Amino acid sequence: MKKNIIKSYLDYNLKKLEKKNFSNNRLPLSFVQYDSNDILNSINTLIKGWPTIGNEVKQVEKKIQKFLKIKNAIMLNSGGSANFLILYLLCSPYAKKEDRLHEGDEIITPAVTWSTTVSPIIQNNLVPVLADVNLSTYDLNINSIEKNLSKKTKAIMLVNPLGHVCDMKKIQSICKKNNLLLIEDNCESIGAKYNNKFAGTFGKFSSISMYQSHHISSVEGGMILTNDDYYADILRSMRANGWLREVKNLNTRKIFLKSFREIDESFMFPYIGFNFKPTDLSAALVKNQIDKLNEFINKRRFAARKIIKSLNKFDEFLYLPKEFTNIKNSWFTFPIVVKKNKFFSKKMLTNFLSENRIDNRPIIAGNIADQPFIKKFKYKKKKLTNAKLVMDSGFFIGLNHMLNTKRINYIIKVFNKFFKNTIKE
Ligand SMILES: Cc1ncc(COP(=O)(O)O)c(C=O)c1O
Secondary structure, eight states, rough: OHHHHHHHHHHHHHOOOOHHGGGGGOOOSOOOOOOOHHHHHHHHHHHHHSSSHHHHHHHHHHHHHHHHTOOOEEESSSHHHHHHHHHHHHSSTSSSSTTTTOOOEEEEEESSSOOOHHHHHHHHEEEEEEEEEEETOBBHHHHHHHHOOOOOOEEEEOOOOOOOOOOOHHHHHHHHHHTOOEEEOOTTTTOOOEEEEEETTTSSEEEEOTTTTTTOSSSOEEEEEEEEEEHHHHHHHHHHHGGGGGOOOOHHHHHHHHHTSSSSSGGGGOOOOOBBOOHHHHHHHHHGGGGGHHHHHHHHHHHHHHHHHHGGGGGGTOOOOOTTEEEEEEOOOOOOEEEOOOOHHHHHHHHHHHTBBOOOEOOOOOOGSSSSGGSOOOOOOOHHHHHHHHHHHHHEEEEEEOOHHHHHHHHHHHHHHHHHOOOOO
């Protein structure tokens, strides 16, 4: 009875929030994915008295493993932490000889990405080599990868951008030919597929993010995915202070317990540790969203297709996103780059969208080579023609599961109006 009252209260307020965020045709960049049941599940972990890492985290990890068909999903407090921990592990004495990265090794990564794809490379004393991206899809350009290869290249840290997947076949072949490790930053593309295989399952490791604006959300949260059980066990421990209690492998446990008999089992720390722990509070919030992920993705795909179809007539002026037959996009946002033309600039278009309450922002973090943080550190780049264009002339609008037909039609109407007002031959 009491639960029903709380649920009604939450439902009422979530509806109110939707009304507020979408009022007067406003189109926000994202909207919460959780419902009243998710909130109740989360609150329950507080009432039960164990809201930190526990059973809910385990259940979320299991569900993600099943969904993505991967052996190990290790939940952390963010996608950025996931990227950091993957590289830290590979630079540590725990890395297998054939995988070990050393100070000064070069890692090829896209110039257009989020700050915490590149920062962890620098933080681990490795050198990011910023490669150019393709327009329309914003994935790593294969020619640019090849041009940036050197004797020091040891890994490719690709990004599956905005729900699209990189050209895995070509990238895997480059990795094989040059003996490179493949790591996937899949923070923006959970559920996307390449040749019917999930993005995030191609690399030795990959990361996903469950930040609040993403497909599914634990407010803050991320995951490391790997099929390697040896590494998974160490990662589980390292995220939680380096604790033995997080080590699953019974043989490994036995070896440590036998070698360090005098140490209390509950407070033994076999691995170097961080506190990158997720909480059950977050895990309980996201747990049932995983069951709705396919529905969310389908809604995003429906919206993207409709918008692309309607805006294609403006392709003389805009680089619009594209779909490929071997890729199932799990659209994250709707990116656009304005082509050079005599009628209008990006600013004119984004101002018009803002005036009409369609929120917009730069594409990911734009060109990382232009961001202040990188200037203080060693990095390499060649000419970044497309990344520069993305930075100067690119933006995205929101594309999420809340885009119903009425809202999609509104977006199309606003674009039509802009072009009608602006293009006067
Ligand atoms: C490509 C990419 N990498 C990493 C991250 C970091 O994820 P988080 O915000 O969960 O730390 C993001 C965040 O959106 C991202 O887009």
